[in-house]
Each structure stands twice: as structure tokens, then as C-alpha cells.
Amino acid sequence: MFSVQNVTKRYGRISANKDITFSVDDGQIAILLGPNGAGxxxxxxxxxxxxxxxxxxxxxxxxxxxxxAKRLLGYVPEMPAVYDLxxxxxxxxFIRRAYQMDEGREYSDQLLERMELLDKKDKLGxxxxxxxxxxxxxxxxxxxxxxxxxxxxxxxxxxPHAIKELKSLFVEQKNAGCSLLISTHMLDSVExxxxxxxxxxxxxxxxTKYNREEDGGKALEELxxxxxxxxxxxx
Amino acid sequence: xxxxxYLFFTxxxxxxxELFRHPARxxxxxxxxxxxxxxxxxxxxxxxxxxxxxxxxxxxxFRPAExxxxxxxxxxxxxxxxxxxxxxxxxxxFYSMPDVNLLFPTPIxxxxxxxxxxxxxxxxxxxxxxxxxxxxxWLHGQYNLTFPGLLLILMGYALVMFCSQLTAMAIYSFxxxxxxxKRAVKGVIIALCLAAALWVLLPLLTAGDHLLASAVxxxxxxxxxxxxxxxxxxxxxAGCLEGAALPLGLGLAAxxxxxxxxxxxxTRSRADFYEDxxxxxxxxxxxxxxxxxxxxxxxxxxxxxxxxxxxxGWGASxxxxxxxxxxxxxxxxIMDIPSMIFIAFVIxxxxxxxxxxxxxxxxxxxxxxxxxIALGRWLRELTLPYVYMVPVSPFRKLLYLLLDGVCKLAxxxxxxxxxxxxxxxxxxxxxxxxxxxxxxxxxxxxASNILVERLMGASVNRVLIMIVYFLAMLLLCIPGVVxxxxxxxxxxxxxxxxxxxxxxxxxxxxxxLLVALLLLFCCRNMLNFAELNNK
Numbered sequence: 001m002f003s004v005q006n007v008t009k010r011y012g013r014i015s016a017n018k019d020i021t022f023s024v025d026d027g028q029i030a031i032l033l034g035p036n037g038a039g040x041x042x043x044x045x046x047x048x049x050x051x052x053x054x055x056x057x058x059x060x061x062x063x064x065x066x067x068x069a070k071r072l073l074g075y076v077p078e079m080p081a082v083y084d085l086x087x088x089x090x091x092x093x094f095i096r097r098a099y100q101m102d103e104g105r106e107y108s109d110q111l112l113e114r115m116e117l118l119d120k121k122d123k124l125g126x127x128x129x130x131x132x133x134x135x136x137x138x139x140x141x142x143x144x145x146x147x148x149x150x151x152x153x154x155x156x157x158x159x160p161h162a163i164k165e166l167k168s169l170f171v172e173q174k175n176a177g178c179s180l181l182i183s184t185h186m187l188d189s190v191e192x193x194x195x196x197x198x199x200x201x202x203x204x205x206x207x208t209k210y211n212r213e214e215d216g217g218k219a220l221e222e223l224x225x226x227x228x229x230x231x232x233x234x235x
Numbered sequence: 236x237x238x239x240x241y242l243f244f245t246x247x248x249x250x251x252x253e254l255f256r257h258p259a260r261x262x263x264x265x266x267x268x269x270x271x272x273x274x275x276x277x278x279x280x281x282x283x284x285x286x287x288x289x290x291x292x293x294x295x296x297f298r299p300a301e302x303x304x305x306x307x308x309x310x311x312x313x314x315x316x317x318x319x320x321x322x323x324x325x326x327x328x329f330y331s332m333p334d335v336n337l338l339f340p341t342p343i344x345x346x347x348x349x350x351x352x353x354x355x356x357x358x359x360x361x362x363x364x365x366x367x368x369x370x371x372x373w374l375h376g377q378y379n380l381t382f383p384g385l386l387l388i389l390m391g392y393a394l395v396m397f398c399s400q401l402t403a404m405a406i407y408s409f410x411x412x413x414x415x416x417k418r419a420v421k422g423v424i425i426a427l428c429l430a431a432a433l434w435v436l437l438p439l440l441t442a443g444d445h446l447l448a449s450a451v452x453x454x455x456x457x458x459x460x461x462x463x464x465x466x467x468x469x470x471x472x473a474g475c476l477e478g479a480a481l482p483l484g485l486g487l488a489a490x491x492x493x494x495x496x497x498x499x500x501x502t503r504s505r506a507d508f509y510e511d512x513x514x515x516x517x518x519x520x521x522x523x524x525x526x527x528x529x530x531x532x533x534x535x536x537x538x539x540x541x542x543x544x545x546x547x548g549w550g551a552s553x554x555x556x557x558x559x560x561x562x563x564x565x566x567x568x569i570m571d572i573p574s575m576i577f578i579a580f581v582i583x584x585x586x587x588x589x590x591x592x593x594x595x596x597x598x599x600x601x602x603x604x605x606x607x608i609a610l611g612r613w614l615r616e617l618t619l620p621y622v623y624m625v626p627v628s629p630f631r632k633l634l635y636l637l638l639d640g641v642c643k644l645a646x647x648x649x650x651x652x653x654x655x656x657x658x659x660x661x662x663x664x665x666x667x668x669x670x671x672x673x674x675x676x677x678x679x680x681x682a683s684n685i686l687v688e689r690l691m692g693a694s695v696n697r698v699l700i701m702i703v704y705f706l707a708m709l710l711l712c713i714p715g716v717v718x719x720x721x722x723x724x725x726x727x728x729x730x731x732x733x734x735x736x737x738x739x740x741x742x743x744x745x746x747x748l749l750v751a752l753l754l755l756f757c758c759r760n761m762l763n764f765a766e767l768n769n770k
Contacts, residue, residue, distance in 0.1 A: 048620065048623075048624065049623060049624065049763075050620060050623055050624075050766070051766055052764060052766060065763050065764075067626040067627070067628070068626070070624055070625065070626035071626040073624065075620060075624060077620055081619045081620055081621065083557070083561065083619070084561075085538065085560070085561040085564045085565060086545075086557065086560070086561065087540065087543055089543065089544075090543060090544060090545055090557075090560070093544060093545050094545055094553060094557055094621075097545065097548050097549055097550075097553040098550065098553045098554070098621065098625040098627075099625065099626065100549055100550050122540070122543060124538060124540065124564075126538075140621075
């Protein structure tokens with residue numbers, strides 16, 4: 001699990017995130033929704049330890065800057081993080097060595113197979129299309145078996161097969177007890193499996209909705225448009 | 236034409252407005268102008284009249300102007316050949332992606348759009364040669380070149396650059412889709428270059444001690460003045476500088492006929508040139524986008540993958556072995572292209588200045604390193620999340636990243652300064668200390684980079700970061716240089732004049748090493764507190 005306590009991120013006088021508090025339990029999938037510029041990517045980068053912030057973020061009880069937290073954390077950025085001059089297979093070898101994993105290449109080959117990259121294992125990063133780079137980026141994160149995984153717009157640029165495969169990976173990771181946070185604009189793509197949804201506006205949480213039958217109420221999409229369009233008119 | 240002129244002048248107007256909207260850009264522009272003024276003033280100081288102890292004016296001596304003319308021709312030829320050669324792969328483009336997406340589909344005549352592109356390109360070619368102006372100090376000191384003379388060389392440079400773009404476009408148009416034509420044009424370009432190289436190199440075999448004079452005479456011979464565009468532009472510039480009407484007129488006429496001919500060829504024979512510029516526009520657009528995102532892309536178009544697998548490294552050390560693998564794939568021979576150019580330039584400079592002692596050569600090699608260090612592959616690692624997220628001590632990761640830079644620095648310094656030292660007839664100790672001094676300065680520059688990333692990483696303003704980076708490098712270098720001069724002077728005063736250079740360099744090396752280590756220690760947790768917001 002991971003928790004975010006009173007996190008504020010400022011760029012000069014502008015607050016990209018204002019006093020955000022939430023947590024994601026083991027075996028739970030949380031989604032972050034919001035219009036462009038709402039602050040989703042900023043809070044995600046804060047959790048990943050890539051930005052300085054005020055407040056506290058812990059990953060499985062460790063401060064997110066600790067080495068143990070880094071070992072447990074995986075982050076898939078919005079733009080594919082791929083080295084131009086390494087082959088697909090070398091990316092996976094790099095992750096195994098950097099995270100000091102004793103296991104062989106079976107698991108990483110499995111991931112590549114599922115993302116239809118195994119037959120491209122000798123291709124360089126720069127030779128891959130943007131969609132394939134995104135798939136490789138996802139494989140690199142999953143290869144070190146993180147317990148907390150954060151996805152920033154993971155479905156953008158993926159083909160239908162990869163989207164289907166990634167969705168089933170989300171559910172597998174959840175069933176394996178991992179905590180997942182997924183930022184997305186594609187509401188219909190997350191409809192089936194989310195546990196909690198946070199809708200962000202202007203750097204804050206404007207609403208939080210749980211996917212429980214007893215909660216009833218409005219559908220997620222309806223709630224999203226009601227909040228974002230109301231705020232849009234108010235501005 | 237209304238739409239095109241509106242677009243052109245609005246671009247110019249908005250660029251000027253942007254300067255005032257973003258003070259950092261204005262400061263940077265003023266900084267560049269101030270540096271230029273400084274270069275011009277320091278250059279002019281070199282030619283101030285000097286008198287001996289009897290009050291008699293010491294006459295100023297300069298190197299032969301033929302050497303300068305030869306250098307101009309070589310520079311122009313390199314620019315023309317490299318630019319034109321691109322026509323075999325991606326072609327050339329005067330346009331940006333918005334031009335392609337918004338302008339090309341409009342009902343404006345394609346010939347007018349070509350004219351608009353040519354006007355834009357003329358401006359760009361002129362700006363690209365701006366770096367030449369910073370060579371004023373040494374060119375004035377060595378060749379008595381005046382500032383208007385340098386502006387003339389810059390004009391010639393812009394003309395050659397412009398013609399190389401036109402040629403690349405024409406080559407692309409002629410060869411796209413036909414391997415036979417591609418091979419034929421490639422053959423012509425290579426044969427032309429080989430013939431020119433043989434023309435210069437063969438006489439050197441029998442030149443004895445007069446290698447430089449022989450090379451200069453060959454380069455300035457009328458036959459090389461016929462080299463397309465580069466030779467004509469060089470003849471025009473040389474004619475202007477010497478007041479010789481014939482080369483001036485012939486050179487200018489040849490260039491004008493070439494430009495007009497190519498424009499007519501493109502517009503008459505192939506009005507539909509959009510396809511020819513599309514790929515080049517896309518290539519340059521991705522390069523610009525990468526630069527805006529703080530990424531430096533120098534990956535060659537055709538990479539020989541070779542043996543696969545990183546093979547070594549565990550935890551932090553895998554970053555070093557990964558960088559080595561990437562370097563192996565990015566280089567051409569034993570080093571990457573920018574390093575090879577720097578090495579060749581320093582050796583050539585040593586050849587020209589072989590009576591000037593080691594300091595000017597070392598200084599020029601260090602000066603160029605200020606720019607090359609900022610292109611280091613280890614710095615690019617900071618633009619991806621892995622180096623921050625891998626669970627290993629941040630200091631260890633930082634050291635292994637730098638190790639790659641240090642290895643490259645040591646190899647580059649040795650390949651550059653050992654031949655230069657032999658040309659200057661330095662003793663082995665002096666050569667060794669020159670190499671070590673360059674490595675020492677390189678370490679300070681690398682540490683300055685890290686310091687600036689640590690202090691300014693949160694800033695999204697790349698221009699401001701660059702200004703602070705150059706200022707930090709200059710300030711951190713000064714103490715080492717002053718210490719070196721003091722120690723060398725002291726060694727001379729106590730009767731160790733024969734070892735003054737070595738003593739001074741050794742002092743600089745030790746001081747720079749200490750500065751670099753101190754900065755590294757202060758920034759040891761940088762990878763834990765970095766800001767990846769602008770990457």
C-alpha cells in the first residue's frame with residue numbers, strides 16, 4: 001500500500017497540487033481522473049520520488065525517498081522511457097541488473113511475449129514505434145516485480161491487443177496484492193475494474209467515488225462531467 | 236502572397252516580443268552580445284602598438300593571409316559536402332512542421348511557398364554561422380583580420396550553407412526512390428572529395444619541412460577554387476579581402492548562377508516539391524522537439540548493433556556498462572563524431588601554432604570542452620526516470636554515471652594532446668601534465684553541471700540554466716588558472732624556468748581535482764532530490 005499525506009507541490013507561486021491526502025491499499029486499483037492541467041502527472045511524479053514536495057508520502061511504510069521504497073515502487077511515465085541505443089532484450093537485462101534480481105530471464109520474456117515484443121527483442125529502442133516503446137516501458141517497470149505501481153496515461157498509443165493485455169495485467173497485479181494508481185482520460189477503459197476514483201480539478205481532489213454497489217449514486221462518467229463542466233463554467 | 240508575408244513578419248515580430256516577455260532570453264541575448272564585444276575588444280588589444288625599452292615601436296608580425304584563405308575554403312567545403320550529402324538520406328527542408336500542416340494545404344502557389352522557404356532559410360543560414368564571430372580575437376591576432384573581414388567570411392558561410400540546403404533538396408528530389416541514382420550521386424560526391432584530398436595530400440610527401448606551406452599552396456590553387464560553391468565562395472571572400480576584382484567577380488557570378496539555376500530547376504521541373512521536403516521536415520521537427528524536452532539526440536542514422544547484451548554490472552555499476560554499450564553503438568571509429576572533430580581541430584591548431592607553446596593549444600581544447608561536456612551521454616541519463624528510481628545509493632549511481640564521462644575525457648585528451656604535444660616538441664612530462672590539466676578542467680566542468688542540475692533542476696527555463704552553467708564553469712575555473720600562473724611564475728623566479736610549465740599545470744590539476752571532489756561531495760544526494768519536471 002502507499003499513502004499520500006497533505007502533499008503540496010509549488011512551482012514558484014503556482015501550486016500544482018494543494019494539500020492532497022489519499023491512500024491505496026494492497027490489492028486495490030485507484031484511478032486518477034481530471035482534465036488537462038489538473039495536476040495528475042505532478043502528484044504521480046511526487047509519489048515516484050521525481051519531484052520535491054511538502055508533506056509525506058510512504059510506500060509500504062517507508063518514506064518514498066528510501067531505497068526500500070524505491071525497490072517496491074514501479075512508475076510508468078506518460079512518455080515512454082526507452083533508451084535509443086539498447087535493444088529490447090537489453091532493456092530487460094538492464095532492469096534485472098540495476099534492481100539486482102537473481103532470477104533468470106523467464107519472467108521478462110513472459111512479459112515481452114504478452115506485449116508482443118519477444119520477436120522484436122533484437123530491435124533497438126529507437127527503431128520501435130511509439131506504441132511499442134510504451135509497451136517496452138511497461139515491461140521494464142513490471143520486470144522488477146514492484147508492490148506499488150503507478151501508471152501515467154498508460155493506454156495512450158497502444159493497439160487494441162496491448163490494451164486488452166494491459167487491462168488483464170492490471171487485474172492480475174491487483175489479485176496478487178499490489179496497489180495500483182492509474183491516471184487516465186479514457187473513462188470507458190477503466191470502467192470494469194477500478195476500486196476507487198479520484199477526480200482532480202485545479203490541483204485538488206474535487207470528488208472521490210468508490211466502486212461499491214451499496215454506494216449507488218451517479219455513474220463515474222456522469223460525475224466526472226458534472227464536476228469538470230461545472231468548474232469550467234465557474235471559471 | 237499576403238498570407239505568406241503576414242506569416243513571415245508576424246514570426247519576426249513575435250520573436251522580438253518573446254525576448255521582452257521572457258527576461259531570461261533577453262539576458263541571454265545581451266550576454267551573447269556582451270561576450271562578442273569582449274572578444275572584439277580583447278582581439279583589438281592584441282594589435283595595440285608596443286614599444287621596446289628604447290621607445291622604438293615594435294613592428295607587429297602576422298601569419299600569411301594565404302593560411303586564412305585556405306582555412307576558409309576548407310570550412311566552406313566541409314559545410315557544403317556535409318549539407319549536400321544529407322540529400323541522399325532525408326533531404327533538406329526550409330520548413331517547419333506547422334508550415335507542412337497549415338501552409339502546404341492552402342491554395343497558395345507552391346512556387347510562392349518555395350520563395351517563402353528560401354527567405355526563411357537565408358536568415359537561418361546567417362544565424363547558424365554566428366559562432367564564427369567568436370573566433371575574432373585569435374583571427375585578428377594571428378592574421379590581422381578586421382571585423383568587417385570576418386563579417387564577409389560569415390556572409391560566405393551563410394551562402395555556402397544556403398547552397399548546401401538547395402543542393403540537398405535537389406539531390407533528394409533526383410535520387411529518392413532510385414538506388415541506382417543514389418549510388419551514382421554518392422559516387423560523384425566521394426570522388427570529388429577524394430580528388431580534392433589527393434590534390435592537397437600528395438604534394439605533402441615531397442614537401443619535407445614545409446608541410447604547412449605546401450598544404451596552403453595546394454588548397455589555394457586555382458583548381459580547388461573550382462570546387463562547387465565552396466571554392467567559388469572562398470574565391471569571392473579572398474577577392475574582397477585582397478581587393479582582387481577577378482576572383483571576386485568570378486566567385487560571386489558562379490554562386491549566383493548556381494543559386495538561380497537550382498531555383499529554376501526546382502520550380503520549373505518539379506513544382507510539386509512538397510514530398511521532397513516532408514521527410515527532412517519531420518526529422519528536424521523531432522530533433523527540435525527532443526531538444527525542447529532537454530534530450531540530446533546524436534544517434535547515427537545507421538547503427539551497427541554488434542554484440543548484444545550489457546554483460547556486466549550490478550546495481551549502480553550497470554549504468555556505467557550500459558553507457559559504454561551505448562557509446563560503442565554511437566561512435567564511428569573509436570570516438571563519436573563531435574570528439575573526432577575536436578581532436579582534428581586541436582591537432583590542426585597545434586600545427587598552425589607550433590611555435591606558440593602549449594598554453595594556447597591547451598586553452599583552446601579546454602574552451603571547446605565547455606560545450607562538449609554539456610553533450611555527455613551521462614547527462615542524458617538524468618532525463619529518464621531509471622537513474623532516480625533504481626534502489627541503490629544515489630552517490631554510487633552518480634559516481635558510476637561520471638565514470639563514463641571521465642573515461643571518455645581521458646581518452647579524448649590523450650588522443651588530442653599527445654599528437655599536439657609531439658607537434659609542439661614538448662617533453663613527455665609536459666605532454667602528460669597537459670593531458671592531466673585537460674582532464675582536471677573536464678572534471679570541474681562535469682562537477683559544475685551537477686551543481687547546476689542540483690541548484691537549478693527545478694527550473695523549467697533551459698536558457699537560464701545554460702547561462703548559470705557557463706558562468707559556474709568560468710568562475711570555478713578561474714582559481715585553478717590563477718594558481719597555475721602563480722606557481723609557474725614562482726618556479727621561474729627560483730631558477731626552475733625549464734619546469735615552469737609543468738609546475739604550473741600540476742598546481743592547476745591538483746586544485747581542479749579538489750574543487751571537483753568537493754562539489755561532488757556537496758551534491759552526493761542529487762539523484763534523491765532531483766526534479767524531473769522539465770525532462
